[in-house]
Amino acid sequence: xxxxxxxxxxxxxxxxxxxxxxxxxxxxxxxxxxxxxxxxxxxxxxxxxxxxxxxxxxxxxxxxxxxxxxxxxxxxxxxxxxxxxxxxxxxxxxxxxxxxxxxxxxxxxxxxxxxxxxxxxxxxxxxxxxxxxxxxxxxxxxxxxxxxxxxxxxxxxxxxxxxxxxxxxxxxxxxxxxxxxxxxxxxxxxxxxxxxxxxxxxxxxxxxxxxxxxxxxxxxxxxxxxxxxxxxxxxxxxxxxxxxxxxxxxxxxxxxxxxxxxxxxxxxxxxxxxxxxxxxxxxxxxxxxxxxxxxxxxxxxxxxxxxxxxxxxxxxxxx
Amino acid sequence: xxxxxxxxxxxxxxxxxxxxxxxxxxxxxxxxxxxxxxxxxxxxxxxxxxxxxxxxxxxxxxxxxxxxxxxxxxxxxxxxxxxxxxxxxxxxxxxxxxxxxxxxxxxxxxxxxxxxxxxxxxxxxxxxxxxxxxxxxxxxxxxxxxxxxxxxxxxxxxxxxxxxxxxxxxxxxxxxxxxxxxxxxxxxxxxxxxxxxxxxxxxxxxxxxxxxxxxxxxxxxxxxxxxxxxxxxxxxxxxxxxxxxxxxxxxxxxxxxxxxxxxxxxx
Numbered sequence: 001x002x003x004x005x006x007x008x009x010x011x012x013x014x015x016x017x018x019x020x021x022x023x024x025x026x027x028x029x030x031x032x033x034x035x036x037x038x039x040x041x042x043x044x045x046x047x048x049x050x051x052x053x054x055x056x057x058x059x060x061x062x063x064x065x066x067x068x069x070x071x072x073x074x075x076x077x078x079x080x081x082x083x084x085x086x087x088x089x090x091x092x093x094x095x096x097x098x099x100x101x102x103x104x105x106x107x108x109x110x111x112x113x114x115x116x117x118x119x120x121x122x123x124x125x126x127x128x129x130x131x132x133x134x135x136x137x138x139x140x141x142x143x144x145x146x147x148x149x150x151x152x153x154x155x156x157x158x159x160x161x162x163x164x165x166x167x168x169x170x171x172x173x174x175x176x177x178x179x180x181x182x183x184x185x186x187x188x189x190x191x192x193x194x195x196x197x198x199x200x201x202x203x204x205x206x207x208x209x210x211x212x213x214x215x216x217x218x219x220x221x222x223x224x225x226x227x228x229x230x231x232x233x234x235x236x237x238x239x240x241x242x243x244x245x246x247x248x249x250x251x252x253x254x255x256x257x258x259x260x261x262x263x264x265x266x267x268x269x270x271x272x273x274x275x276x277x278x279x280x281x282x283x284x285x286x287x288x289x290x291x292x293x294x295x296x297x298x299x300x301x302x303x304x305x306x307x308x309x310x311x312x313x314x315x316x317x318x319x
Numbered sequence: 320x321x322x323x324x325x326x327x328x329x330x331x332x333x334x335x336x337x338x339x340x341x342x343x344x345x346x347x348x349x350x351x352x353x354x355x356x357x358x359x360x361x362x363x364x365x366x367x368x369x370x371x372x373x374x375x376x377x378x379x380x381x382x383x384x385x386x387x388x389x390x391x392x393x394x395x396x397x398x399x400x401x402x403x404x405x406x407x408x409x410x411x412x413x414x415x416x417x418x419x420x421x422x423x424x425x426x427x428x429x430x431x432x433x434x435x436x437x438x439x440x441x442x443x444x445x446x447x448x449x450x451x452x453x454x455x456x457x458x459x460x461x462x463x464x465x466x467x468x469x470x471x472x473x474x475x476x477x478x479x480x481x482x483x484x485x486x487x488x489x490x491x492x493x494x495x496x497x498x499x500x501x502x503x504x505x506x507x508x509x510x511x512x513x514x515x516x517x518x519x520x521x522x523x524x525x526x527x528x529x530x531x532x533x534x535x536x537x538x539x540x541x542x543x544x545x546x547x548x549x550x551x552x553x554x555x556x557x558x559x560x561x562x563x564x565x566x567x568x569x570x571x572x573x574x575x576x577x578x579x580x581x582x583x584x585x586x
Binding site for chain 1: 326327329331333334337338340341342344347348351392396397399400407409412419421422424425427429430431434435436437452453455456457459460462463488513517519520523524527536554557560561564565568572576579580
């Protein structure tokens with residue numbers, strides 16, 4: 001299926017106040033440092049600084065205080081951070097994130113790689129349609145996805161009827177309310193959400209591998225499996241690091257899904273850092289603690305994406 | 320490549336199973352939205368009923384206004400900033416650029432807490448601005464990065480020619496580069512629209528008590544909390560909320576897929 005790519009975007013109109021600056025910059029040879037650049041950057045940077053950079057700095061500041069959001073805060077030093085480590089619920093939140101990384105990133109990557117490799121071997125009809133379909137979960141609002149899966153997981157939902165249908169009544173349960181199964185159930189929604197994205201990404205990477213490489217491998221007597229490890233896998237290292245960056249970050253920012261499905265329960269079995277930020281700040285009145293969790297989450301996200309891109313870069317350089 | 324017909328059949332099987340897996344939860348909603356139960360008359364009347372009970376008219380309008388503002392503002396600001404970063408040399412350009420790059424990864428969870436209390440202190444919570452400005456900030460970070468990458472590849476010769484013709488920077492940008500950048504700009508528009516339409520945390524936190532300002536996903540969330548007499552009308556509401564972004568996806572899917580995949584590649 002190929003949809004018409006209508007260009008419906010209204011052309012952006014630049015604000016006319018910048019006209020003066022543009023005139024001033026007309027002199028001077030190209031390539032020379034240009035002051036007018038600051039004028040072009042100013043509006044974007046101002047909004048970004050005021051509504052993203054400054055709040056991030058403020059979050060760091062608030063994380064050193066004990067504050068309920070109403071009365072005067074008191075200096076707390078690092079105690080909010082030590083609380084995150086010592087509080088069982090908050091420690092659990094970060095551990096649950098690790099489990100979710102498995103569901104959001106690792107499983108989709110392994111399955112996506114295998115599926116893409118199989119599909120890559122033979123040209124079949126309908127790949128364009130397939131791509132559109134498996135990518136669809138990425139654009140549907142997470143709130144809607146949560147509504148759908150809540151129904152599938154419900155005690156009288158499709159999953160349980162399917163299990164009863166094949167005689168596995170003993171396995172039926174209210175999945176999202178089950179103490180042991182709630183976290184894997186939420187994680188599996190992440191697998192469903194990311195698997196199409198990863199597969200499409202891998203297929204795009206594999207379509208760029210020259211066929212000669214496969215022919216050469218076959219002349220050497222390589223079977224499909226050797227072919228995969230010798231030719232396909234090394235060629236998509238870049239895509240693998242992109243897929244991991246996207247999915248790992250998504251797994252760490254999984255607020256809407258938790259808010260809509262389990263609210264962290266049963267008990268605190270499915271709570272995650274992004275949900276705890278909301279809960280501690282706006283339900284428990286612990287603004288400093290919430291800020292500390294947010295800061296830690298940011299550090300983890302920055303560190304993980306830095307490491308993944310570094311490793312990915314090094315791999316592609318040496319290959 | 321020579322492939323056995325057995326493998327070809329296996330491929331179709333994989334494609335079908337995978338496509339059904341991806342569609343099943345979405346189809347569950349769609350089928351339920353049209354079905355009948357004690358509260359729902361069935362068919363399109365379900366949507367009318369959900370529309371009234373869930374007050375989706377109001378929340379959809381809010382989402383349209385919020386998305387329009389965030390898309391237009393952040394695309395205009397990103398074009399200007401991306402142009403400067405992509406085609407001009409100036410002191411501090413890399414420091415400023417890396418600062419903005421942080422915004423692409425910065426989780427909204429970290430900044431939403433201080434933002435709420437600061438905006439409350441100046442009386443801005445429960446207003447339109449509290450919903451849109453933080454989202455413009457996040458979108459502008461990605462947009463600047465995205466368009467800088469595009470403008471860097473734009474031809475030097477073309478820029479020189481424009482300069483020799485006496486066009487100022489703004490004219491060069493507007494009449495030479497922007498027409499060239501149309502595909503990249505459409506992709507940006509589509510992505511920012513999707514992110515804004517689907518955003519949940521920022522409107523949830525920033526509009527704690529003003530019901531009239533709820534966006535569509537928020538409206539659905541409250542609807543699902545209050546309306547618990549069955550799944551049918553909830554499914555109809557979910558369909559209403561997802562429909563605009565799914566329709567845009569159906570028409571501009573290349574931009575969605577290219578943007579989400581390449582946007583990450585260029586990092």
